[in-house]
Amino acid sequence: MSRIWIDIDVLFSRSSVEICPPSVLRVVLEICQALQVSASTQVGFVRRKGGPQNWVCVDWSDVQDLPAVTRYRAGALHLTGRQVSTTKPSKISEGASFTQTNGVADVLKTQLQVLRAGSGWFGAAARYSLQRWQDNRARRTALSKTAHVPVRRHRASVLSGSSLREVVRPGDLFLALGSTWEREDYPQTVRWLRDVLRVRFGLFVHDLLPVYRQEWFLKNKTSRYKTWHQTILPLVDQVFVDGVDAASEVTTYLAQISRPLLQPIVTVPLGTAPTSTDAHLPVQERGEIGVEGEYVLCVATLEPRKNHELLLRVWRRLLQVMPATTIPKLILVGEVGWLVSDLMQQLENSDWLNGYVQLVSAPSDAQLEHLYRNCLFTVAPSLAGGVSLPVLESLHYGKPCLASHALAGNVSDQGLVKHFDPLNLHDALRVIRNAIEDRHNLKQWAKEIENRFKPVSWRQSVETILRHTV
Secondary structure (H helix, E strand, C coil): CCCEEEECHHHCCHHHHHHCCHHHHHHHHHHHHHHHHHCCCCEEEEEECCCCCCEEEECHHHCCCCHHHHHHHCCCCEEECCCCCCCCCCCCCCCCCCCCCCCCCHHHHHHHHHHHHCCHHHHHHHHHHHHHHHHHHHHHHHHHHCCCCCCCCCCCCCCCCCEHHHHCCCCCEEEECCCCCCCCCHHHHHHHHHHHCCCEEEEEECCCHHHHCHHHCCHHHHHHHHHHHHHHHHHCCEEEECCHHHHHHHHHHHHHCCCCCCCCCEECCCCCCCCCCCCCCCHHHHHHHCCCCCEEEEECCECHHHCHHHHHHHHHHHHHHCCHHHCCEEEEECCECCCCHHHHHHHHHCHHHHHCEEEEECCCHHHHHHHHHCCCCEEECCCCCCCCHHHHHHHHCCCCEEEEHHHCCCCCCCCCCEEECCCCHHHHHHHHHHHHHCHHHHHHHHHHHHHHCCCCCHHHHHHHHHHCCC
């Protein structure tokens, strides 16, 4: 029987974890965990220990305490912004001065002092560098507090620590699930696998946006990304994608470089919710979230293509046309990414729209679930396609979701998501305002989701992979 060897080196490399999009990292972890549970005899995990031909086997139990994994279990929740009272009307005026409320953590006050001590982009950069350091410290502290809790581990595999070249067999599949493009010598690994070991090579392509929409990414990254894929894609025996947009991008790109695939592209349905989430957030942890009152949720890393600036404009307009006491807060969940310094400066200059916008970074799975379950609805204003895990998660937790037209044809939302034009402020405002004001319709929508939505498990995801590999 052939075996699948999963490249999980990204989980061991701090630099790789930092550049890996959270959604991709989530897919890697969920697929690996599901494979370990449902097909442990058919799967092996490997990491790199030196040059491009130096790969060793890793037991999955040795992965459980890596930072890339514990971030979802322990979290390092950090809240940016301030609480706003919804009992009194609030007016936004340029240059107004505000005071921090007691609901903001002391660590946030320290970061605000750092920001105010600087100016412009440098001040913002200093703030978020300090935030990342404090988040990591909080994560380590949280893990140390739970160190006494027994962790169920599988018996170590007899293959653990063995060299890949010693255990691999011709016809096996070496599968890269994501973020391998940072390794410039990866083509050497693939050629060694295929030409010397006679192993097939599979690649999970999440999107090729850095190739087609370079304005949304750092220039040095797009150049390396494009060169890597131009070299690797012709060597791939089996391509996996998570939606029709990614499949189209791969097909178009291969046609451009005149390198057709030998096997049809396989679309893998993604799970609709994290499998590692605790059933319910403990009562003592709920207060740590710090989000009070009604809110709308947007889960996405802050980067240009996610289009958070549209939501800022919508909420600013809502404050002009609706009574302040009727407007829910906008809670952004995600880490601050690249090319968003202008957005962050706008938020800080407006005191986070007088407290109507807050940013939650690095929540645990349990905390994220709590945020989903207690929001009015979710919003996904992305400018680009690709399967949006937050859209699926929103439906999984029974919450209505308003998503951009760019996501309409690429998510298995079963007709339960309403859409708007991500480039049209008036259309987005109309759809979001209607959802806020028509609570009866919102409740009926939620009931329809509860009755009709059919969740997809990550086990179903890996079954698709297994059907096309072993």
